[in-house]
Amino acid sequence: MSETEKEKQTEIEITDADAVDTQEILNCGQCQGLIPNGEEIRTENAVFCPGCFHEIQKILHDSIGEQSQNINYLGALSGGIIGGLITALLWWGFVTLTHFQIGIVAIIIGWGTGKGVAVFSGNKRSLGLQLMSIGLTLISYGMATYWVSRTFVHHYFAENSMAGTLPLFPTPALFMDVVGTGFQAFDLIFLGIALWQAWKITAPMKINTES
Numbered sequence: 001m002s003e004t005e006k007e008k009q010t011e012i013e014i015t016d017a018d019a020v021d022t023q024e025i026l027n028c029g030q031c032q033g034l035i036p037n038g039e040e041i042r043t044e045n046a047v048f049c050p051g052c053f054h055e056i057q058k059i060l061h062d063s064i065g066e067q068s069q070n071i072n073y074l075g076a077l078s079g080g081i082i083g084g085l086i087t088a089l090l091w092w093g094f095v096t097l098t099h100f101q102i103g104i105v106a107i108i109i110g111w112g113t114g115k116g117v118a119v120f121s122g123n124k125r126s127l128g129l130q131l132m133s134i135g136l137t138l139i140s141y142g143m144a145t146y147w148v149s150r151t152f153v154h155h156y157f158a159e160n161s162m163a164g165t166l167p168l169f170p171t172p173a174l175f176m177d178v179v180g181t182g183f184q185a186f187d188l189i190f191l192g193i194a195l196w197q198a199w200k201i202t203a204p205m206k207i208n209t210e211s
């Protein structure tokens, strides 16, 4: 073999090695096994062999289904009442201590209620829980608003040497009298945000799969 022929040989070998390098060798992101050419399934973050991909897909589907099964409704109800009550009292405390009736703070009631429902249901998500969540938020928000007004009415009575107290739990008529008078458009916006919080926290998770 002449010198030039040898050079040519080496050149060819290098070119072949390059070709092998650029040809993708794909390992499955799950089992690390080699994936036969053209059988790989690409997701946004990884590449899988068909076997692993279908296995993962099945697990995802099962867990998405499970989120709305075996719901502890009694737990959810208690959790929502507890969460709503705690955050309603926090808001009441904040307003009556600072005298700043910052409506935006009331949205924690939606968060607290939704969180209580979700956690005490066994970390479930469903439409039923969403409806329960916004119903309890509505009640907690209403009670918090009543309790704030009630405290200010009591202050007013005390300052003017007037006798009388409002009950802790009002009749619907009294509720409308006390809450209805001070209710403003702004409060509706905050109530809307609170309800949205409660709705979102208990909303079922969704996944996108192509098949």
Ligand SMILES: [Zn+2]
Pocket: 028, 029, 030, 031, 032, 033, 048, 049, 050, 051, 052, 053
């Ligand atoms: Zn695999």
